[in-house]
Amino acid sequence: MPPNNLKLVEKIIKLKEKRNAIILAHNYQRDEVQEIADFTGDSLELSRTASEIKCDVIVFAGVNFMAESASILNPDKTVLLTEKNAGCPMADMIHVDTPRIERKSFPGFKNPPPFIFPAYYTLRDIQAKYPDAPVVSYVNTTADIKAESFICCTSANIIKVIESLPDEIIISVPDRNLSAWAQKHTKKKIISWDGFCHVHERVTVDDISRARKEHPKALIMAHPECRLDVLEMADCVTSTSGMLRYAKSSSEKEFVVGTEIGLMYRLRKENPDKTFYPLRKDMICPNMKMTTLQSVYRALSENTFVVKVPEYIRIPAQKALDRMLEVS
Ligand code: 13P
Numbered sequence: 001m002p003p004n005n006l007k008l009v010e011k012i013i014k015l016k017e018k019r020n021a022i023i024l025a026h027n028y029q030r031d032e033v034q035e036i037a038d039f040t041g042d043s044l045e046l047s048r049t050a051s052e053i054k055c056d057v058i059v060f061a062g063v064n065f066m067a068e069s070a071s072i073l074n075p076d077k078t079v080l081l082t083e084k085n086a087g088c089p090m091a092d093m094i095h096v097d098t099p100r101i102e103r104k105s106f107p108g109f110k111n112p113p114p115f116i117f118p119a120y121y122t123l124r125d126i127q128a129k130y131p132d133a134p135v136v137s138y139v140n141t142t143a144d145i146k147a148e149s150f151i152c153c154t155s156a157n158i159i160k161v162i163e164s165l166p167d168e169i170i171i172s173v174p175d176r177n178l179s180a181w182a183q184k185h186t187k188k189k190i191i192s193w194d195g196f197c198h199v200h201e202r203v204t205v206d207d208i209s210r211a212r213k214e215h216p217k218a219l220i221m222a223h224p225e226c227r228l229d230v231l232e233m234a235d236c237v238t239s240t241s242g243m244l245r246y247a248k249s250s251s252e253k254e255f256v257v258g259t260e261i262g263l264m265y266r267l268r269k270e271n272p273d274k275t276f277y278p279l280r281k282d283m284i285c286p287n288m289k290m291t292t293l294q295s296v297y298r299a300l301s302e303n304t305f306v307v308k309v310p311e312y313i314r315i316p317a318q319k320a321l322d323r324m325l326e327v328s
């Protein structure tokens with residue numbers, strides 16, 4: 001680590017103790033940010049940790065919806081998002097009652113699967129069409145969408161969450177790819193929103209074919225935010241922490257990693273005897289990479305950027321998150 005970073009790390013540790021703070025980091029964060037974190041995990045693990053944590057301040061190295069969830073679960077704690085503009089474009093693709101995204105702005109929109117709900121509708125429009133269907137919202141949504149949802153889910157538990165409901169028709173928002181993956185694993189009818197993660201959406205079946213050719217001995221792991229045709233060709237489809245567990249427990253030595261490249265840090269650190277290849281080198285989420293050690297230090301020293309969800313949204317949103325945490 002460069003000497004300047006070492007000094008910064010020391011300052012962060014001191015401030016963290018002084019403020020009784022905990023740093024939570026998503027698996028896609030920069031290596032040095034993951035290194036300084038008290039806990040690094042996937043969205044489900046981070047939500048669970050946030051619900052159990054004992055501290056005064058939570059510093060969230062991730063994107064906005066994650067810090068919002070931490071705040072929803074901890075109304076009495078100070079929750080800080082390390083970078084103000086670290087958002088999730090997929091979370092911003094769905095709105096409760098004001099459509100802000102033009103249908104034409106969705107790249108790759110041609111021939112969507114028939115169960116996909118057009119993106120220029122609002123959540124209220126879908127609810128009006130399927131009034132009895134519960135809304136299952138991926139945690140990659142804003143707090144007001146969570147507040148309108150019956151239950152939340154993550155990529156690690158969506159199928160368990162859907163199967164836990166008595167209903168036969170389910171509204172699933174906002175990721176069309178995660179919904180398609182869930183549809184493949186349930187007999188229930190999934191009505192999906194048409195959002196997607198641009199980092200995972202870019203993966204094609206050609207990338208998988210090329211990876212098989214270049215690394216014939218490797219197992220291919222893919223995140224369920226990838227397209228269904230890609231997922232059907234992978235050896236393992238799972239969340240980021242699911243990939244960590246899969247690689248660790250496998251007797252194989254080589255793996256192709258079909259998710260944001262930040263995960264490579266933990267995969268390599270926790271499995272020094274194994275080799276990991278990115279499925280595509282450009283699987284980089286610019287929002288996840290905004291946070292630096294400097295931003296973590298600034299968060300603690302300047303109390304930036306406070307994330308606080310108003311009570312009228314927080315209370316119903318917490319119900320949806322709590323229901324998810326009870327199921328999984
Ligand atoms: P998980 O870590 O839950 O798999 O989530 C991936 C993701 O895209 C978070 O933004």
Ligand code: SF4
Pocket residue numbers: 063087088089090091140197198199200260285286287288
């Ligand atoms: Fe959103 Fe995709 Fe970035 Fe995750 S990786 S924060 S889903 S844009």
